[in-house]
Amino acid sequence: MNSAGTIAICDYGMGNLRSVEKALERVRARVVLSADHDLIGSAAGVIVPGVGAFPEAMRRIRALGLDGLIAERAEAGVPILGICLGMQLLFESSKEHEGSAGLGLLGGSVEPLTAVGLKVPHIGWAPLRFEAGHAEATGGALLEGIVEATPFYFVHSYVAHPSEPGELVASAAYGSRFSAIVGRGNVLGAQFHPEKSSAAGLRLLANFASICAAAKLGPALAR
Amino acid sequence: MSVLKRVIPCLDVDRGRVVKGTNFVGLRDAGDPVELAERYDAEGADELVFLDITATHEKRETIVDLARRTADNVFIPFTIGGGIGSVADAQSVLDAGADKVSVNSSALARPELIGELATVFGSQCVVIAIDAKRAVAEPAVPTAPPRWDVYVAGGRRRIDGCDAVGWAREAAERGAGEVLLTSIDRDGTNLGYELELTGAVAAAVAVPVIASGGAGEPAHLAEVVLEAGADAVLCASIFHYGAFSVRQAKQAMREAGVAVRL
Numbered sequence: 060m061n062s063a064g065t066i067a068i069c070d071y072g073m074g075n076l077r078s079v080e081k082a083l084e085r086v087r088a089r090v091v092l093s094a095d096h097d098l099i100g101s102a103a104g105v106i107v108p109g110v111g112a113f114p115e116a117m118r119r120i121r122a123l124g125l126d127g128l129i130a131e132r133a134e135a136g137v138p139i140l141g142i143c144l145g146m147q148l149l150f151e152s153s154k155e156h157e158g159s160a161g162l163g164l165l166g167g168s169v170e171p172l173t174a175v176g177l178k179v180p181h182i183g184w185a186p187l188r189f190e191a192g193h194a195e196a197t198g199g200a201l202l203e204g205i206v207e208a209t210p211f212y213f214v215h216s217y218v219a220h221p222s223e224p225g226e227l228v229a230s231a232a233y234g235s236r237f238s239a240i241v242g243r244g245n246v247l248g249a250q251f252h253p254e255k256s257s258a259a260g261l262r263l264l265a266n267f268a269s270i271c272a273a274a275k276l277g278p279a280l281a282r
Numbered sequence: 283m284s285v286l287k288r289v290i291p292c293l294d295v296d297r298g299r300v301v302k303g304t305n306f307v308g309l310r311d312a313g314d315p316v317e318l319a320e321r322y323d324a325e326g327a328d329e330l331v332f333l334d335i336t337a338t339h340e341k342r343e344t345i346v347d348l349a350r351r352t353a354d355n356v357f358i359p360f361t362i363g364g365g366i367g368s369v370a371d372a373q374s375v376l377d378a379g380a381d382k383v384s385v386n387s388s389a390l391a392r393p394e395l396i397g398e399l400a401t402v403f404g405s406q407c408v409v410i411a412i413d414a415k416r417a418v419a420e421p422a423v424p425t426a427p428p429r430w431d432v433y434v435a436g437g438r439r440r441i442d443g444c445d446a447v448g449w450a451r452e453a454a455e456r457g458a459g460e461v462l463l464t465s466i467d468r469d470g471t472n473l474g475y476e477l478e479l480t481g482a483v484a485a486a487v488a489v490p491v492i493a494s495g496g497a498g499e500p501a502h503l504a505e506v507v508l509e510a511g512a513d514a515v516l517c518a519s520i521f522h523y524g525a526f527s528v529r530q531a532k533q534a535m536r537e538a539g540v541a542v543r544l
Contacts, residue, residue, distance in 0.1 A: 077379045081354050111404075177285070178489060182406050182459070184286045184328060184543045210286060210543040212359060214381075214406050233285070255359045255381065257323055 065089040066271055067102035069129070069145075071119040074110035075254070079142065082254035086265035094123045104271030105132050107162075109144030113169060113217070114159035116144055126162055133164050136276040138197070138245045140267050143215060146241065146248030150219050164246045166222035172215065174234025184210035185231040185251075187239050191224055198228035198242030201249075203266045209259045211239070211251035218250070245274060284541045287507050288328035288514035289532055290492060291521050293318060295334050295364075298344055300522075315348060319356045322521065325528035327358060328543060331384065331462070331516060334364035335436075341365045346374045353379020361409055363462075367395070369402050376403060384409035384462055387434040390441055390449075393456060400457025405489075410458035413437055414446035414479055415466040430479055437466040446479070447486050454487040461487055462516065465495040470519070472498025475506035484511035492516050500526055500534030507540050 068079055070092050083090040083106075091098050099105055107129060109116050120126050133139050141149045150161045153169035161169070172179055186208040192198045211231070218237035221227050228240040231250070241248045247267070253260035294301040299313040319330050332352070334345045342365065349362050362375045363384030372383045383403075389395050389410060399408045414430040415437065430446035433439060450461050463483050465476035475493045484491045490513035493506040497517045506512045520526055532542045 075376070075379060075381070077350075077377070078353050078357075081379065082357050085355075085357065180404075180406050180459075182490075183288065186286075186543075252359075254357060257326075257358050261357055 062091050062098045062102045065091050065102050066104040066106060066268060067099040068092045068106045068108055069099060069120075069125055070094045071109075071116065071123055071125060073116050073119065074108045074144065076108055078254040079106060079108050082261060082264055083268065086261050086268060088264070088268040094125065096124065096128055099125070099128055100132065102137070103274065104138045104140065104267065105129060107139065107141040107145035107148055109142065109148060110214070111144060113144065113147055113153040113155040113161070114157055116148060117159045117161065120148070120162075129162060130164065133246050136245055136274055138267065138271045138274050139164065139247065141248035142254075143250060143252055146250050147217060147219050149241070149246060149248050150221075153217065155217055165226060165241060165243055165248070167220045167226075169217050169219050172218045172233065172235070172237060177234045180214060180216040181233040182214050184212050185233060185239075186210045187229040187231055188236075189229050190227040192226055192228035192242055195225065195228065195242060197245060197270060198240065198247060200270050201240065201242065201247055201263060201266050202229065203269075204262055205259055211249075211253070211256040211260060213251045215250060219248070285513075286328075286543050287512075287535065287540050288492075289326075289503065289528055289535070289542065290329045290331055290514055290516045291322045291327050291528065292331040292333060292494070292516045292518045294518070295332055295336070295348060297336050297338065297340075298348060301335065316351045316355050318522075319352055319360070322528055323356050323358050326532055326544060327528045328514070329358055330356065330360040332360065332362050333384075334362065336365070342371065342374070346378050349375040349378035349380040363409070363411055369398050372399055372403060372407070376407065382407050382409050382460070384411045386411040386413065389453065390432065390434060390444070393452065396453055396456040396458050400459070405457050405459035408458050409460045409462050409492075410450065410453035411462040411464070412446055412450055412453075412483075413464045413466055415440075416476075416479070428478060428482075430482075433466055437469075447482050450483045451486045454489045458489065460490045460492060462492045462494060464516075468496025469494075471496050472519075474498065474502040475510070475512070475515070477506060477510040480506055480510035480512050484513075490514060500531040501538070503531055504535045504538035504540050507535070508538065
């Protein structure tokens with residue numbers, strides 16, 4: 060099976076995958092929802108979704124062999140977008156529950172959200188502040204047409220701490236400031252749910268589809 | 283910075299059709315909940331709540347179908363309530379694309395349901411809906427603080443010995459992530475939310491409270507946030523009948539000093 064020109068949503072059984080799929084279809088992206096290595100391996104872009112606990116997500120991803128596949132695709136230059144827990148999985152490790160190693164595509168760790176006096180999980184809309192990484196080509200392209208301070212919809216108890224400040228594309232605040240969009244080259248992540256963030260979220264997904272269509276791929280893609 | 287307060291249109295749905303009247307111009311089909319939901323999304327609604335009041339055996343299929351069609355077309359969070367009585371019921375609407383489920387009479391009948399749902403899906407997916415009505419004061423103690431009884435079946439049946447504030451507290455402790463609090467006394471009156479009830483519940487629980495029942499003008503939305511501590515406001519007729527758009531309501535809230543997404 061081949062899915063050239065499509066965006067593959069990795070289906071490892073956690074999260075509201077249907078909403079991500081429908082939002083991408085709304086912005087006229089071709090999309091497949093699958094754990095199939097051939098489909099994900101031949102896609103023009105890969106989305107790592109997810110809702111739930113980090114260690115369980117990594118267990119499922121490893122059991123399906125998706126950890127190696129996602130890393131291989133990232134290495135080949137295929138745009139990767141992690142959403143919510145999926146963004147956290149891109150990092151090296153998490154302190155959630157018993158702790159777990161992540162996919163390690165971005166440097167840094169995932170730690171509890173510090174929100175003294177506020178209710179956790181953080182659920183709701185929060186405006187973005189653009190950070191240094193915003194100037195970086197791919198991360199910036201994700202925000203094409205989106206103005207600073209636009210609110211997006213978040214549901215999370217943990218936050219990612221990129222080790223490289225330049226990999227922080229946008230932040231939001233809830234008790235404390237945290238990573239909202241991260242990125243290095245073709246590896247991107249959003250802590251919020253673009254598929255639930257109304258017109259701005261759809262725009263961000265459309266931007267990701269454009270990034271996928273324009274991606275320059277290394278020789279490793281020839282499969 | 284302050285957390286943005288949410289404005290949540292509520293749609294009552296019977297056999298897949300919006301029940302409360304709508305007189306929007308420009309809708310192809312004013313009775314289609316999904317088309318109305320898209321309209322509210324475009325106007326700036328922060329979330330949506332669908333309460334399914336279908337009383338037929340096909341209820342389960344109708345709410346799953348509603349969740350699926352909504353997720354196909356509406357890209358803001360939405361809650362489905364009315365007929366969620368088990369983890370399996372919740373699973374089917376969440377799989378279809380809903381973000382949360384709300385439970386009311388099924389949780390009163392079996393409070394353990396709240397904990398079961400929270401364990402499987404997380405508290406952020408579980409909304410406890412409470413319909414409250416002010417209890418008549420005991421003639422012997424006219425100065426006693428007010429109390430509110432809990433009702434089910436659209437306000438027709440009172441639950442004996444169930445205090446609304448206490449039930450809200452218990453439900454939150456059992457794992458409900460949010461309280462959707464409707465004042466039966468104010469519902470449909472356009473007189474504004476019941477501030478005393480909302481304030482009492484907001485003070486009693488550590489989870490967000492969605493005020494419901496009585497909104498007649500945008501000033502009421504800001505009032506219940508500023509004076510009673512509501513985290514979100516639920517509205518039905520104020521929007522359905524086209525008196526105010528969601529955007530107008532949110533602009534009025536911002537002018538009154540409430541941080542909203544505009």
